[in-house]
Amino acid sequence: MNSTKQDDYLKDWQQREEIAEAMLPLIGRLYRDRNVVISVYGRTLINPSTIDILKAHRFARQILENELSVRDSYPLLKAISELDLAPSRIDIGKLTVRYQAQAAGEPVEQFVRRELTSVNTGKGSMRQEPQDIVLYGFGRIGRLLARLLIEKTGGGDKLRLRAAVVRKGSADDLIKRASLLRRDSVHGFFRGAITVDEQENAIVANGNMIRIIYADAPEEVDYTQYGIKDAIVIDNTGKWRDRDGLGRHLKAKGTSAVILTAPGKGDIPNIVYGVNNELISPLEKIFSAASCTTNAIVPVLKAVNDRFGIVHGHVETCHSYTNDQNLIDNYHKNNRRGRSAPLNMVITETGAAKAVAKALPELTGKLTGNAIRVPTPNVSLAILNLTLTEGTSVEELNRYLRDISLNSGLQQQIDYTNSPEVVSSDFVGSRHAGIVDSLATIVDGNRCVLYVWYDNEFGYSAQVVRIVEKMAGLELPALPA
CATH class of the missing domain: 3.30.360.10 (Dihydrodipicolinate Reductase; domain 2)
Incomplete structure (x- = not known):
């Protein structure tokens, strides 16, 4: 009996693993080709592994008091992949539970098409060109922001990390900074491939070329000489916190707005994403992401x-x-x-x-x-x-x-x-x-x-990136409603 039970457990795991493996290319194509982000009860699946998918489904247990199975969600994901979707965030966990509760025998394809009618409008880009991003500073928060921004490259038409501005530390500065991005004692290895382009003084991470620019002051940099324009500068140094200090970034050629990763002083809007997003306006050029x-x-x-x-x-x-x-x-x-x-x-x-x-x-x-x-x-x-x-x-x-x-x-x-x-x-x-x-x-x-x-560190950095997406007009509609 025990042997049979052992075999049953292993067989069940292997079957679920096989289904999760089949989900990987669907999730990847939806993200790269259509900027559709798949999640399971808020657990985002961007460049996931098989185990990531299974763990996300397992997490649903504490919400649903019953494990959500990839056997249930896979048919819905397959139906989603066959639609002509616009950029969006789709929670297949919630969609699966809704289907189980409401569909009453309705074909999966018909249910999914009805639930996603608002975004089943054809592939489109939310921007004509990607939004250039510059990190001013490349310390703890700067490097985590880099990881998140690289992850969100998608099809290349959203946010594009173009440069990081630092003070030169040593002759092998570029190699050391690439190594710090690659390895992190707290957050582990970078998920992907990192090389350096010494001729361009750049770090190349998952195909993203990030120029390392050396400067002692914000206004010294001419970003346009690197092909960077209308960039949102994320100042993660904390050196300047008032409007005059942060305004120095706007004197540099090729910038359009600044966001500070620390509490701002004076009348600078302090944004906690999800709470006071209405303060983000094209009329304002300087924002603070408050504190962690x-x-x-x-x-x-x-x-x-x-x-x-x-x-x-x-x-x-x-x-x-x-x-x-x-x-x-x-x-x-x-x-x-x-x-x-x-x-x-x-x-x-x-x-x-x-x-x-x-x-x-x-x-x-x-x-x-x-x-x-x-x-x-x-x-x-x-x-x-x-x-x-x-x-x-x-x-x-x-x-x-x-x-x-x-x-x-x-x-x-x-x-x-x-x-x-x-x-x-x-x-x-x-x-x-x-x-x-x-x-x-x-x-x-x-x-x-x-x-x-x-x-x-990481949760706060995610909040900063959400503000940047809002500033760039890249907020995705979330479904099911």
């Missing part, structure tokens, strides 16, 4: 405030150490940050609580905040201690946040987990702004405590 912590907590705070109301609260973050801290005790201009980051928990300040008001004015003056830097290299945790306008329960609050993570405009920002075993390293590489840890939720009448994990 602000991006993690604002979507959850908005969701809670919209449903239950927030009277006041305190935000405490356990934040992984950053390059601003010292490896060993040494002089630092800020209090406590001079002490060894890998050896200590370090109390420090955070502007995230005040920054919330820039994205959610209705919470102005209602939040306080502090931060503890902890000895981990990546992934942080925000603890939201809130007093609500009305009382609730753990079950109601969690159910509401789970639904928001699945079926709302905040689906890309809020993720949800109900695993009793997760720890910080499980969220390395998460593309969501924050992940609600439902089993840690505490509710006592109108008081609640929410625990929100976030990959303060």
Whole structure:
């Protein structure tokens, strides 16, 4: 009996693996040829492996309380691939569940055609030419942005990473920067092939030629001499945070707009994608993507405030150490940050609580905040201690946040987990702004405590890229509605 069961398990796995292998070329062609992005309950499948597809289906178990099988989704994917689709995002997990619940024997092809009528309009490009992107700085965030932008090249008519501007470090600067893009101690190897073109002083990553330009100031660069025009510059140095400083980028030939990967000062719009996108306008040329912590907590705070109301609260973050801290005790201009980051928990300040008001004015003056830097290299945790306008329960609050993570405009920002075993390293590489840890939720009448994990590097970088896509007019319609 045991032997038979073993054989059954292996046979079932091999069959599902074979189906997932058949899905790979369909997903690839839809993305490259038509800019159609396939996902499974928010898990995007771009350049996936067979295991990626199976894991995405397995993830659906915690939402559906039943595993979603590739046996169910493959027929729908095949029907999707036969349509003449415009650029879009299609969730085959949701589409499959809807088919099972509503189709009542309707042929798959007919159901899919009806559900996707709005984008079954023929292949089209969202832009006449790709949007040129320049990274000003090539550090932790810069290199992760490069990975994401390269991944999103698609058919080549969307975002195109053209250059990274840095200060020259050594004679073998190009080789070292290519190596840092290829290998990452936290996020692993680059998924693809990287070579260097020394004649062009460029890194070639999955066919994308990224020129490495050396400059000491933004206005020094003439991008047009490299064939770059109307570029969106992503300043990930954090050196300039006000309008005058960031405006120096706009004095360079070949630029059209600037986005800062840090909180902006003064009247610069601080954008948390998914919450205040209406501030992105062609009339504005300088934007901030706020901070990683602000991006993690604002979507959850908005969701809670919209449903239950927030009277006041305190935000405490356990934040992984950053390059601003010292490896060993040494002089630092800020209090406590001079002490060894890998050896200590370090109390420090955070502007995230005040920054919330820039994205959610209705919470102005209602939040306080502090931060503890902890000895981990990546992934942080925000603890939201809130007093609500009305009382609730753990079950109601969690159910509401789970639904928001699945079926709302905040689906890309809020993720949800109900695993009793997760720890910080499980969220390395998460593309969501924050992940609600439902089993840690505490509710006592109108008081609640929410625990929100976030990959303060990769999740934040994904949010930055979403802003860039919005600025470039490349937001894809999401289906099923």
